[in-house]
Amino acid sequence: MPFRFVAKATPKSIPLTPVTAGSLAGWLKTAEARTARWVRDSGFKADAGTVCLVPDADGGLERVLFGAGESAQPGGGLWDLAPLPPLLPKGRYYLDADLAPEAATRAATGWALAHYRFDKFKEKTVFKAELVWPEGADQAEVxxxxxxxxxxxxxxxxxxxxxxxxxxxxxxxxxxxxxxxxxxxxxxxxxxxxxxxxxxxxxxxxxxxxxxxxxxxxxxxxxxxxxxxxxxxxxxxxxxxxxxxxxxxxxxxxxxxxxxxxxxxxxxxxxxxxxxxxxxxxxxxxxxxxxxxxxxxxxxxxxxxxxxxxxxxxxxxxxxxxxxxxxxxxxxxxxxxxxxxxxxxxxxxxxxxxxxxxxxxxxxxxxxxxxxxxxxxxxxxxxxxxxxxxxxxxxxxxxxxxxxxxxxxxxxxxxxxxxxxxxxxxxxxxxxxxxxxxxxxxxxxxxxxxxxxxxxxxxxxx
Incomplete structure (x- = not known):
């Protein structure tokens, strides 16, 4: 089962930013006007498991907002990252959140489990998004x-x-x-x-x-x-x-x-x-x-x-x-x-x-x-x-x-x-x-x- 982790971010790595229904309004107040307008116009409500792909000025992908579960550390829940692998375009991503080591390990475990498919008897499913190991995650445990x-x-x-x-x-x-x-x-x-x-x-x-x-x-x-x-x-x-x-x-x-x-x-x-x-x-x-x-x-x-x-x-x-x-x-x-x-x-x-x-x-x-x-x-x-x-x-x-x-x-x-x-x-x-x-x-x-x-x-x- 390929988990699609990589060791380091690059200058082109794309942030995955966790938000919740309760924190979205506060996040939008701190965002650039162009970004805030895009997110509002897209109808993104930060429901758990949903994403908003935010473009940059050149039409590339600047950031991904994703709905996380309500917790003390959004993005650090076991299933917070699990919806993302099939939804993300090809690219290298990093988790834009400051998580305690246990939360980072949980989040990475959910990402890894999301890559499971039973494809012994059919064409294999390959997700193209890569995740930089979240800082502090216990890679061996994940x-x-x-x-x-x-x-x-x-x-x-x-x-x-x-x-x-x-x-x-x-x-x-x-x-x-x-x-x-x-x-x-x-x-x-x-x-x-x-x-x-x-x-x-x-x-x-x-x-x-x-x-x-x-x-x-x-x-x-x-x-x-x-x-x-x-x-x-x-x-x-x-x-x-x-x-x-x-x-x-x-x-x-x-x-x-x-x-x-x-x-x-x-x-x-x-x-x-x-x-x-x-x-x-x-x-x-x-x-x-x-x-x-x-x-x-x-x-x-x-x-x-x-x-x-x-x-x-x-x-x-x-x-x-x-x-x-x-x-x-x-x-x-x-x-x-x-x-x-x-x-x-x-x-x-x-x-x-x-x-x-x-x-x-x-x-x-x-x-x-x-x-x-x-x-x-x-x-x-x-x-x-x-x-x-x-x-x-x-x-x-x-x-x-x-x-x-x-x-x-x-x-x-x-x-x-x-x-x-x-x-x-x-x-x-x-x-x-x-x-x-x-x-x-x-x-x-x-x-x-x-x-x-x-x-x-x-x-x-x-």
């Missing part, structure tokens, strides 16, 4: 955030015929190789031999074998942080088949694994002093003669038996085996990401991931970090009385439970059975997809919660 976001978006946007369990494992191996991490993959029937029975059960119906991806990085004496991501590369619903309309976006059902790998990339690239482990159960939920069935009773890695309430609730099954393995090493924390329930989207919409945590301090840190980096989360409760809904007359647990209410909560409570109460655990139920395009956030796969989790880890271990 690049790190943009590349990790691009990784998550790319993985989610790839169609299932291009990204199966094997290709997801290859992407994980490439990431591991880049940072000299170790990776192991347990595939097919070996999942049974290694005691991952629910990962195998969910994925066995597909022609492409299921697998568990396991990445390890960092020094052994550092605090253990384990990330788990749901990697259902396509979810047909299994024998409880989804209708066609509900299947259209199901290539994104591996969105949890994309978040996990993106967060891992951020941790490794920043060289955070943690002992990192990443676990991704990668499967396709397909239909065939050996598909698992409603009311089947499955064994789990933990030893609990699970009665299948619906084969379209498969993500929690593969996550349960992965969480059991994650918990076996007693890490300092387990962080998991998954596109788990439609109920979370009904409760919070598509843009705000649901956060569950068994540790109040961890939850508070994540919510605070999300606010700081404009990557918002909303905490839902692990309401213990609802565990009664997960009772089964035939097995230790029902995978879906009864009642039809609180689906996101009961799914999180199901997962909680596979994590020790002594282990700090945070679970994110997310959309991983932008339903509509916004500046810096094109329609399609999205990293959600990744920057918030990374910020939390940086504050704890950086």
């Amino acid at each position: 690049t790190r955030l943009a590349e990790a976001t691009g990784l998550a978006r790319d993985l989610i946007n790839r169609p299932a015929n291009d990204l199966g369990p094997a290709e997801l494992a290859e992407a994980a191996a490439e990431l591991a190789k880049r940072y000299k991490a170790k990776v192991a993959v347990t595939e097919g029937e070996a999942l049974l031999a290694e005691n991952y029975p629910m990962v195998h059960a969910v994925g066995r119906a597909a022609d492409r074998a299921p697998r568990l991806i396991d990445i390890r990085w960092g020094k052994k004496n550092h605090p253990k942080v384990t990330i788990v991501g749901k990697g259902v590369i396509f979810d047909s619903g299994g024998l409880d088949l989804k209708p066609a309309s509900a299947m259209l976006m199901m290539k994104k059902d591996m969105g949890g694994s994309a978040q996990a790998l993106a967060l891992a990339q951020l941790v490794m690239d920043a060289k955070l002093p943690v002992r990192l482990r990443v676990l991704v159960p990668a499967v396709e939920n397909a239909v065939s003669g050996n598909a698992f069935r409603p009311m089947d009773i499955l064994s789990s890695r933990k030893g609990l038996t699970v009665e299948v309430g619906n084969t379209d609730a498969e993500g929690r099954l593969v996550l349960a085996d992965a969480l059991t393995e994650a918990d076996s090493e007693a890490p300092e924390m387990i962080l998991d990401f998954s596109t788990l329930t439609g109920a979370a989207r009904v409760a919070l919409g598509t843009e705000v991931p649901a956060l569950f945590a068994n540790d109040d301090a961890l939850a508070a840190d994540l919510l605070e970090a999300g606010e700081e980096v404009e990557d918002h989360l909303w905490r839902l409760p692990l309401h213990q009385p609802y565990k009664a809904m997960l009772k089964s007359p035939n097995a230790d647990l029902s995978s879906t439970g009864s009642g039809g209410y609180a689906g996101a909560i009961t799914a999180a409570l199901f997962l909680e059975h596979f994590v020790s109460p002594k282990t700090r655990w945070a679970h994110v139920d997310l959309m991983a997809w932008n339903l509509k395009a916004r500046p810096g956030r094109p329609e399609g796969g999205e990293a959600m919660g990744v920057r918030a989790f990374y910020k939390m880890l940086r504050k704890r271990y950086g």
Whole structure:
């Protein structure tokens, strides 16, 4: 993903001047009469995301005014610069604003994210405007955030015929190789031999074998942080088949694994002093003669038996085996990401991931970090009385439970059975997809919660 940054301004560089609806009138009073007249006559109101191209006396481009969000430092918001790359003519630009380093980094990150396009299967989009690095911006951090976001978006946007369990494992191996991490993959029937029975059960119906991806990085004496991501590369619903309309976006059902790998990339690239482990159960939920069935009773890695309430609730099954393995090493924390329930989207919409945590301090840190980096989360409760809904007359647990209410909560409570109460655990139920395009956030796969989790880890271990 080319971010179109340059190191230095030149005499011909064009200023990008942030103004807001509230500050425009004051700015016009200080501008040259010719410039003020042009801006007024153009009808520019400084609405966020709009621009006014101001010509010089010779007909060239003298300045660009752009509408910034209302903030203490206009131009320093994460998405202030994001609308500009497709709107600017070819040229070299610099941000005409005095920003604190954190604000400069935010602004540059938004500029970088705006250059993302998923164009693997079509002609590439090339923006022609270049931005001089804003003074004080942390260039390494901007690049790190943009590349990790691009990784998550790319993985989610790839169609299932291009990204199966094997290709997801290859992407994980490439990431591991880049940072000299170790990776192991347990595939097919070996999942049974290694005691991952629910990962195998969910994925066995597909022609492409299921697998568990396991990445390890960092020094052994550092605090253990384990990330788990749901990697259902396509979810047909299994024998409880989804209708066609509900299947259209199901290539994104591996969105949890994309978040996990993106967060891992951020941790490794920043060289955070943690002992990192990443676990991704990668499967396709397909239909065939050996598909698992409603009311089947499955064994789990933990030893609990699970009665299948619906084969379209498969993500929690593969996550349960992965969480059991994650918990076996007693890490300092387990962080998991998954596109788990439609109920979370009904409760919070598509843009705000649901956060569950068994540790109040961890939850508070994540919510605070999300606010700081404009990557918002909303905490839902692990309401213990609802565990009664997960009772089964035939097995230790029902995978879906009864009642039809609180689906996101009961799914999180199901997962909680596979994590020790002594282990700090945070679970994110997310959309991983932008339903509509916004500046810096094109329609399609999205990293959600990744920057918030990374910020939390940086504050704890950086």
